[in-house]
Amino acid sequence: xxxxxxxxxxxxxxxxxxxxxxxxxxxxxxxxxxxxxxxxxxxxxxxxxxxxxxxxxxxxxxxxxxxxxxxxxxxxxxxxxxxxxxxxxxxxxxxxxxxxxxxxxxxxxxxxxxxxxxxxxxxxxxxxxxxxxxxxxxxxxxxxxxxxxxxxxxxxxxxxxxxxxxxxxxxxxxxxxxxxxxxxxxxxxxxxxxxxxxxxxxxxxxxxxxxxxxxxxxxxxxxxxxxxxxxxxxxxxxxxxxxxxxxxxxxxxxxxxxxxxxxxxxxxxxxxxxxxxxxxxxxxxxxxxxxxxxxxxxxxxxxxxxxxxxxxxxxxxxxxxxxxxxxxxxxxxxxxxxxxxxxxxxxxxxxxxxxxxxxxxxxxxxxxxxxxxxxxxxxxxxxxxxxxx
Amino acid sequence: xxxxxxxxxxxxxxxxxxxxxxxxxxxxxxxxxxxxxxxxxxxxxxxxxxxxxxxxxxxxxxxxxxxxxxxxxxxxxxxxxxxxxxxxxxxxxxxxxxxxxxxxxxxxxxxxxxxxxxxxxxxxxxxxxxxxxxxxxxxxxxxxxxxxxxxxxxxxxxxxxxxxxxxxxxxxxxxxx
Numbered sequence: 001x002x003x004x005x006x007x008x009x010x011x012x013x014x015x016x017x018x019x020x021x022x023x024x025x026x027x028x029x030x031x032x033x034x035x036x037x038x039x040x041x042x043x044x045x046x047x048x049x050x051x052x053x054x055x056x057x058x059x060x061x062x063x064x065x066x067x068x069x070x071x072x073x074x075x076x077x078x079x080x081x082x083x084x085x086x087x088x089x090x091x092x093x094x095x096x097x098x099x100x101x102x103x104x105x106x107x108x109x110x111x112x113x114x115x116x117x118x119x120x121x122x123x124x125x126x127x128x129x130x131x132x133x134x135x136x137x138x139x140x141x142x143x144x145x146x147x148x149x150x151x152x153x154x155x156x157x158x159x160x161x162x163x164x165x166x167x168x169x170x171x172x173x174x175x176x177x178x179x180x181x182x183x184x185x186x187x188x189x190x191x192x193x194x195x196x197x198x199x200x201x202x203x204x205x206x207x208x209x210x211x212x213x214x215x216x217x218x219x220x221x222x223x224x225x226x227x228x229x230x231x232x233x234x235x236x237x238x239x240x241x242x243x244x245x246x247x248x249x250x251x252x253x254x255x256x257x258x259x260x261x262x263x264x265x266x267x268x269x270x271x272x273x274x275x276x277x278x279x280x281x282x283x284x285x286x287x288x289x290x291x292x293x294x295x296x297x298x299x300x301x302x303x304x305x306x307x308x309x310x311x312x313x314x315x316x317x318x319x320x321x322x323x324x325x326x327x328x329x330x331x332x333x334x335x336x337x338x339x340x341x342x343x344x345x346x347x348x349x350x351x352x353x354x355x356x357x358x359x360x361x362x363x364x365x366x367x368x369x370x371x372x373x374x375x376x377x378x379x380x381x382x383x384x385x386x387x388x389x
Numbered sequence: 390x391x392x393x394x395x396x397x398x399x400x401x402x403x404x405x406x407x408x409x410x411x412x413x414x415x416x417x418x419x420x421x422x423x424x425x426x427x428x429x430x431x432x433x434x435x436x437x438x439x440x441x442x443x444x445x446x447x448x449x450x451x452x453x454x455x456x457x458x459x460x461x462x463x464x465x466x467x468x469x470x471x472x473x474x475x476x477x478x479x480x481x482x483x484x485x486x487x488x489x490x491x492x493x494x495x496x497x498x499x500x501x502x503x504x505x506x507x508x509x510x511x512x513x514x515x516x517x518x519x520x521x522x523x524x525x526x527x528x529x530x531x532x533x534x535x536x537x538x539x540x541x542x543x544x545x546x547x548x549x550x551x552x553x554x555x556x557x558x559x560x561x562x563x564x565x566x
Contacts, residue, residue: 004540005512007551011543012513014490015497017414017423024402028395030428031435103530117534124538143538160501160538162545364528381530 087354088345088375088388090363093130095383096137102128103378104385107326107367108151109195109278111374114367115146115155116383129155129171133385138171146171148192148199154217156190156199168201170217180220188212188221192234192276200235200243211243211254224254234276240312242282244273251284253277253312263310274310278370279329282310286319309333311348320346325366325377332372334365345372345388355386398438402431405448409455415509416459418498430455452514496546504539507532 095102095118102118114130118137125143129136131153138146144159155171156179168179168190179199181188187204199214203221211232212221224232224241230252232243239256251263251274263274274284286308307324310317311331322335322344331348334355343355343363357363358379365377365386376385409430413423433454434441444450497505510521511532518536522529544551 004544008508008540008543009512011493011547012415012509013411015411015415015494016490017410018420020406020410021424022406022428024399024406027402027406027428027431028399028435031398031432031438034432035436101530101533103528103534119534119537124541125534143541145534160542166501361529378528378530380528381533383530 087356088386090356090358090379090384090386092358092379093133093376093383093385094135096126096128096135099123099126099128099135099137101381102383103366103381104130104376104383105146105366106148106192107369107374107376108149108153109328109370110151111367111369111371111376112151113149113153113155114376114383114385115149115157116366116378117145118383127155127157127159127171129153130383138176140169140176141167144169147190147201150193150195150197152195152197154193154197156193156201158189158191158201166204168199168214170199170214172217177217179214179217182212182220182223185210185221190214191232194235194239195237196239198235198239200232200241202231202243211241211252211260213239213241213258222258224258224260226252226260230260231273233274234278234282236277236279240277242274242277242284244284251282251286253282264315272308275324276326277312278327280312281327281329281331281333282312283324283327283333284308284310286317307333307335309348318348323364325364326368326375328368328370328372330370330372332368334368334375334377336364336377337362343377345375347372353388358382358384394438394442397442398435401442401447405451406431409451412452412455412509412514413459415497415513416456416506418494426455426458429458433458452516456510456514456516492547492550496543499546500539500542501535503531503535504542507535508539508543511536 093104093114098120099118100120103116104114105116107114112132116128117125118128119125125145127138127140127144127146129138129146129149138155140159142159142161144157146155146157148156157169159167159169161167166187166189168188170177170179170190179188179190181203185203185205188201190199190201193199197216199217201212203210203212203223209229209231211224211226211230213224213235214221224230226245228245230243230245232241234242241254243252244250245252245262251272252260253263253274254260272285274282276283307320307322308317309320309324309327309331320333320335322337324333324335326334333346335344335346337343341362342357343365345353345355345368355363355365355375361380363377363379363384365375367376373388374385375388376383378384406427409427410423413426414420417423417426430451434451441447441450500508507521510516511518518529518532522532
């Protein structure tokens, strides 16, 4: 316990919410109404539950036309459809001199470059790039983290200047450049870069946001068209940008010309954000079509949001248990478990390769090479990579 | 007609409501949305009350449900959470009182979403690094990094107001009325 943590506890205790508009008896009434609804639903929903159970092998659903409810393939993880391959080998990555901790946020398609952050007691966050496992700190004003890197080793990320302003930066040829904002915008975060050097991210203007693309490091961002405030989280080599609308519940993508459209959701599913894209594959999250079928229990709370992988040309959507940290052009996904479990690389045919942890700690992969043989991420407070042969 | 279980539930909620509302408000920064999160949490708790009323650590369980509701909402509408807090044209923090909750709230508003979430979960909800990482779906390393950055940013934003008052130091060894 340090004076700082004591003080922050005390300060957090001083923040008062507005006066309550509910009392315990209101909540009792709301609970009783919900119980009545659920009983009615339970009678009507038996067929739906059967569908969920049948999807154990990893069913995908088409977004076009009539769509059955998607399923949670990993529920049947104990009876995998395909024989798992040999486990991958994990190793710690070096830290730059002086850093005590860190993590990998992303990697280049070839697997050569990784990018993320390091920290120590006096330095809360410095962006870092690994080239073939060798770490190099990237000095940006204030604190920051790297969020994207391409096969040329160009890194982009977000920084927070002293005073709190968020800015987007790029690192190329040994130089850090702040990315330029269109008129009217006050801050930004860079979230991804593609092979041609296009950068995507989120632009801020007061309390509004927009999805933006910098066509090169020296250019001012262009704002992508959207029906409401939007955010962009990834860009493919062909210039397709993925993200979400501010209101949530709508995954959004923009073609290379900047024309946007929402991804249609199958019936019963609320589509959340798209978090990244590689080749024809995007990943993100959707609302569990049936959260009441997996009720919260002490010691075993289930997510009502699940990971999702899309094949963009066909709209095929697969739901996975866990959090997807990266995809590659083969449609493989690097997946972290929710809570306990083992990280995996999961192929479209539901084949899984385990990404082992270290010293009893679970791995969290956030990078996956195009050939599926290299992944990288974080275990505990240390950056790691996995080699799969 | 209230059953014995219903009466127990009302008793529990009456005692816990303030703490839960404070947690939700610190996390999301919006009074209405905080109440929505708390209501969703306590309705879920009601539906399982007959099973969880006997759990030894009910508070811990209910907090996990609340955090999960917040996370679910955050993932579905990441930007809403971010924007609820990102006021770039805030007035300068008030210098009047070190206990001025507005100054703290405004400072929280200037933190990044990740920094604010880890500070609230770790230091208001008393979750461990690992539990915070599991709740937020990120790595423990990221939680530590965000904690460092959040504390540093909060110190800087609050300036003189960060320093503990003499009363704070007196409060620590023995409780004052």
